[in-house]
Amino acid sequence: MTIYNTEKREDIHKNLIIIIDFGSQYTQLIARRVREIGVYCEIKPYTTSLSELVAKTPKAFILSGGPSSINCNQAPDITSEIFNLGIPILGICYGMQLMANKLSGSVNKSEYCEFGYAQLQLIKQCKLFDGIEDHIDDNGLFSLDVWMSHGDLVTAIPKGFNTVAITSSCPHAVIANEELKLYGIQFHPEVTHTKQGMRILERFICDIAKCEKLWNPDLITNDIINNIKRQVGDSKVILGLSGGVDSSVVAALLHKAIGDKLTCIFVDNGLLRLHEGDQVMAMFAKNMGINIIKVDARRIFLDKLANITDPEQKRKIIGNTFIDVFEEQAAKLDGVEFLAQGTIYPDIIESASTSSSSHVIKSHHNVGGLPEHMKLKLVEPIKELFKDEVRKIGLNLGIPYEMVYRHPFPGPGLGVRIIGEVSEEKADILRQVDHIYIEELTKAGWYAKTSQAFAVFLPVKSVGVVGDARRHEYVVALRAVETVDFMTARWAHLPYELLEVISSRIINEVARISRVTYDISSKPPATIEWE
Numbered sequence: 001m002t003i004y005n006t007e008k009r010e011d012i013h014k015n016l017i018i019i020i021d022f023g024s025q026y027t028q029l030i031a032r033r034v035r036e037i038g039v040y041c042e043i044k045p046y047t048t049s050l051s052e053l054v055a056k057t058p059k060a061f062i063l064s065g066g067p068s069s070i071n072c073n074q075a076p077d078i079t080s081e082i083f084n085l086g087i088p089i090l091g092i093c094y095g096m097q098l099m100a101n102k103l104s105g106s107v108n109k110s111e112y113c114e115f116g117y118a119q120l121q122l123i124k125q126c127k128l129f130d131g132i133e134d135h136i137d138d139n140g141l142f143s144l145d146v147w148m149s150h151g152d153l154v155t156a157i158p159k160g161f162n163t164v165a166i167t168s169s170c171p172h173a174v175i176a177n178e179e180l181k182l183y184g185i186q187f188h189p190e191v192t193h194t195k196q197g198m199r200i201l202e203r204f205i206c207d208i209a210k211c212e213k214l215w216n217p218d219l220i221t222n223d224i225i226n227n228i229k230r231q232v233g234d235s236k237v238i239l240g241l242s243g244g245v246d247s248s249v250v251a252a253l254l255h256k257a258i259g260d261k262l263t264c265i266f267v268d269n270g271l272l273r274l275h276e277g278d279q280v281m282a283m284f285a286k287n288m289g290i291n292i293i294k295v296d297a298r299r300i301f302l303d304k305l306a307n308i309t310d311p312e313q314k315r316k317i318i319g320n321t322f323i324d325v326f327e328e329q330a331a332k333l334d335g336v337e338f339l340a341q342g343t344i345y346p347d348i349i350e351s352a353s354t355s356s357s358s359h360v361i362k363s364h365h366n367v368g369g370l371p372e373h374m375k376l377k378l379v380e381p382i383k384e385l386f387k388d389e390v391r392k393i394g395l396n397l398g399i400p401y402e403m404v405y406r407h408p409f410p411g412p413g414l415g416v417r418i419i420g421e422v423s424e425e426k427a428d429i430l431r432q433v434d435h436i437y438i439e440e441l442t443k444a445g446w447y448a449k450t451s452q453a454f455a456v457f458l459p460v461k462s463v464g465v466v467g468d469a470r471r472h473e474y475v476v477a478l479r480a481v482e483t484v485d486f487m488t489a490r491w492a493h494l495p496y497e498l499l500e501v502i503s504s505r506i507i508n509e510v511a512r513i514s515r516v517t518y519d520i521s522s523k524p525p526a527t528i529e530w531e
């Protein structure tokens with residue numbers, strides 16, 4: 001575990017890259033790549049005013065791709081003044097086309113759309129690619145394997161620019177005005193299919209825009225701890241600890257920053273996984289010495305859920321009951337001024353641009369719905385971080401790997417994995433089934449290969465035979481998916497042999513289960529959870 005020297009103050013935000021978002025599905029990926037390189041960046045919608053952007057004193061701008069065509073009405077636009085600021089700019093795909101268009105080049109529909117691999121031939125020297133290539137042919141020509149996805153292309157380059165690279169179907173695949181440090185690339189350096197993508201981004205960020213690499217887990221942790229101390233001072237803070245990675249990392253950070261002035265509230269709602277409550281208490285209370293109030297609210301939740309079968313009603317009851325329980329506990333604590341939350345950067349980006357469904361989903365989970373009258377100020381220590389950064393910081397703070405890389409678990413817990421009415425008996429059965437499933441997945445190395453895996457309790461009974469006796473018992477479904485963003489997902493192709501081991505263990509060890517099924521639906525149209 002690292003010992004943090006919080007006296008040492010480094011302004012880790014001083015090298016800022018602003019990524020202007022034109023709606024590309026890859027914008028967050030660009031930002032994650034910039035951070036992986038070691039430089040802080042922020043995503044801003046293209047509608048942000050130039051004065052607001054300039055006030056942040058960025059070292060460079062990256063213009064993202066986007067789904068629109070430059071030539072259609074209401075295509076996302078920015079002011080041409082941005083190109084006169086003397087700040088380096090890298091335009092990617094739509095961002096390149098926009099740059100060419102604004103500086104009096106031209107962009108037209110491509111004869112055919114180009115999706116997938118392309119070979120980029122470098123025809124002119126350029127700082128962006130100097131010494132970076134995948135192939136050199138017999139004539140000494142350099143080329144790179146890149147990934148393209150576009151329907152329009154630049155057909156005439158602006159004055160002062162050179163064509164640096166071409167592909168078989170793209171006469172200006174890279175353009176540059178090196179004097180003004182303006183670069184346009186038609187391909188996507190942020191995706192892993194572009195083999196040298198990271199080196200190209202690093203060249204732009206570190207050599208052309210001259211950013212130092214200050215964004216690393218140690219310095220970020222230091223910075224967050226200092227900020228918490230500054231914001232909270234001597235006040236007391238409460239945090240709803242769920243045991244998920246975000247609230248766990250927030251707890252560890254707050255504990256480092258303010259020690260005993262943090263109190264966590266961990267609510268056992270009867271819908272947790274096997275041993276989950278004990279694990280959270282052992283890890284945070286015993287090992288780390290964090291103040292935690294464990295509230296046994298199992299009866300309250302299960303009584304309120306009796307006879308309720310509608311999924312949305314179940315979610316609402318669980319969410320509201322959580323708030324009631326949390327509020328009741330908070331009221332018992334004296335002089336609490338702050339409520340800590342595990343909001344992360346994607347929540348902020350998504351809520352700034354749209355009220356997308358993922359944000360709505362998240363609001364079930366966070367304690368964000370706490371009533372106004374609680375009048376607590378918010379402290380959100382990880383709101384600048386992506387999930388992978390939160391994980392790295394979690395490991396740095398000494399939270400065990402298994403906890404940091406745990407699959408997500410929904411706020412309503414097993415409540416949305418027991419189809420129809422919830423009961424203690426069903427929750428107990430599901431806990432055992434889920435435990436066997438995850439244990440076998442982990443043993444076989446499949447837990448880390450899947451993004452989320454869990455069992456679902458179905459409201460059906462089926463006949464089975466054990467020895468000579470028939471039994472009429474419950475059916476469970478197993479689900480495992482692979483996904484990057486949880487917005488779309490593919491069902492995981494688990495080996496038959498593994499499914500066989502899991503199913504046989506479940507049926508043999510959990511007496512109330514007579515049949516096991518495997519869910520082979522992808523999202524869309526099926527969601528990841530069943531309710």
Ligand code: XMP
Nearest residue numbers: 361364365408409410411412486527528529
């Ligand atoms: P779906 O089922 O919408 O799930 O495909 C996408 C991701 O969100 C999680 N999820 C929830 N998380 N409260 C949460 O905190 C909820 O009500 C909720 N519903 C779904 C789900 O586990 C998956 O990771």
